[in-house]
Amino acid sequence: MTRTLGTPALNVALIGYAFMGAAHSHAWRTAPHFFDLPLRPDLTVLAGRNQAAVTEAAAKLGWSSTETDWRRVLERDDVDLVDVCTPGDTHAEIAIAALEAGKHVLCEKPLANNVAEAEAMADAAAKAAARGVRSMVGFTYRRVPAIGLARQLVAEGRLGQIRHVRAQYLQDWIADPSAPMSWRLDKQKAGSGALGDIGAHIVDLTQHITGQTLTGVSALLETFVKERPLPAAAGSLSGVAGEGTGTVTVDDAAVFLGRFSGGALASFEATRFALGRKNAIRIEINGSRGSLAFDFEDMNVLHFFDGDEPDETAGFRRIVVTEPGHPYVGAWWPAGHGLGYEHGFTHQVVDLVTAIAAEEDPTPSFADGLQVQRVLDAVERSAAANSAYTEIKA
Numbered sequence: 128m129t130r131t132l133g134t135p136a137l138n139v140a141l142i143g144y145a146f147m148g149a150a151h152s153h154a155w156r157t158a159p160h161f162f163d164l165p166l167r168p169d170l171t172v173l174a175g176r177n178q179a180a181v182t183e184a185a186a187k188l189g190w191s192s193t194e195t196d197w198r199r200v201l202e203r204d205d206v207d208l209v210d211v212c213t214p215g216d217t218h219a220e221i222a223i224a225a226l227e228a229g230k231h232v233l234c235e236k237p238l239a240n241n242v243a244e245a246e247a248m249a250d251a252a253a254k255a256a257a258r259g260v261r262s263m264v265g266f267t268y269r270r271v272p273a274i275g276l277a278r279q280l281v282a283e284g285r286l287g288q289i290r291h292v293r294a295q296y297l298q299d300w301i302a303d304p305s306a307p308m309s310w311r312l313d314k315q316k317a318g319s320g321a322l323g324d325i326g327a328h329i330v331d332l333t334q335h336i337t338g339q340t341l342t343g344v345s346a347l348l349e350t351f352v353k354e355r356p357l358p359a360a361a362g363s364l365s366g367v368a369g370e371g372t373g374t375v376t377v378d379d380a381a382v383f384l385g386r387f388s389g390g391a392l393a394s395f396e397a398t399r400f401a402l403g404r405k406n407a408i409r410i411e412i413n414g415s416r417g418s419l420a421f422d423f424e425d426m427n428v429l430h431f432f433d434g435d436e437p438d439e440t441a442g443f444r445r446i447v448v449t450e451p452g453h454p455y456v457g458a459w460w461p462a463g464h465g466l467g468y469e470h471g472f473t474h475q476v477v478d479l480v481t482a483i484a485a486e487e488d489p490t491p492s493f494a495d496g497l498q499v500q501r502v503l504d505a506v507e508r509s510a511a512a513n514s515a516y517t518e519i520k521a
């Protein structure tokens with residue numbers, strides 16, 4: 128039994144209960160049972176537009192009450208934190224209103240659908256922080272133990288001067304042209320396609336690991352399938368096609384080159400058409416003293432090449448990142464048992480709750496989310512200008 132259960136409550140409200148809502152619910156439920164937290168998350172209210180559906184989801188996901196209007200959530204005195212798990216077109220409105228109402232905010236990635244919204248959110252977050260109200264953007268892959276070890280090796284200088292960053296995020300869930308429309312394929316709802324949905328992750332991850340930021344990009348975007356069947360039920364994510372077709376208004380794939388602030392050259396690929404790749408995040412970083420390589424499809428392993436090794440014994444070593452001394456691992460299982468996709472969300476809750484209790488600003492901050500948004504915007508501007516090299520303004 129952890130000590131959390133005797134600590135003051137942190138009353139949480141979750142807005143949205145689809146894939147991300149389910150992953151966040153699991154994290155809010157699980158964190159206090161594996162980590163000693165300074166505050167005890169209480170799953171107080173789940174908000175969704177349809178009363179019957181949100182009532183069913185609340186029972187399944189473990190929430191004590193429901194609301195059908197997120198604005199009502201902000202009026203409740205029994206809500207301390209709002210967790211935004213809605214499509215990107217509502218992130219800014221909900222997060223800014225919640226911060227102004229004095230609620231801490233966790234907002235799913237990408238932070239917003241465009242730079243203007245992200246700037247307004249970062250501004251509201253800075254003002255709220257001055258009043259002790261905290262905010263975080265949900266780049267959960269930072270909290271995979273192997274990613275934490277990668278960042279540590281770079282920070283310790285084990286890779287030396289970073290020369291190359293190579294990152295891919297490969298999925299294939301819409302490679303079939305008969306896969307129906309969804310909100311993720313609608314620019315008005317999602318802001319962009321593979322670029323913002325999964326490209327944002329590899330932009331954030333590579334900046335997090337290297338401690339550097341992208342300063343410019345040259346990009347290509349493509350929409351391979353421009354018309355898709357409408358879903359069987361309005362808003363359905365069931366993947367079942369209905370009558371008629373809809374126009375895809377976002378990118379299916381983004382490919383871009385970049386330069387990092389420390390001088391490294393980078394290549395990025397984010398696609399939903401890598402047939403056979405389900406959720407492959409692949410990162411390789413080459414430095415003057417060493418290299419590292421990570422693949423989320425083998426997420427408990429980090430490959431490390433130590434350039435200080437004599438040539439006769441040098442080679443990429445396969446580090447199984449499951450030792451108690453590795454980031455977060457000590458709270459879970461003995462060495463070699465491994466963690467999964469959901470653990471990053473639990474670690475996100477742990478770090479957020481710990482920062483709130485310590486009256487510190489958690490990371491990644493909304494300012495970090497804004498910087499990623501500026502990279503996404505530069506990619507779109509470059510692609511629209513025949514891949515012209517496009518600088519990223521701070």
Ligand code: SOE
Pocket residue numbers: 146324325406
């Ligand atoms: C895309 O389908 C997606 O759900 C992303 O939106 C998530 O951020 C990623 O973790 C898994 O894939």
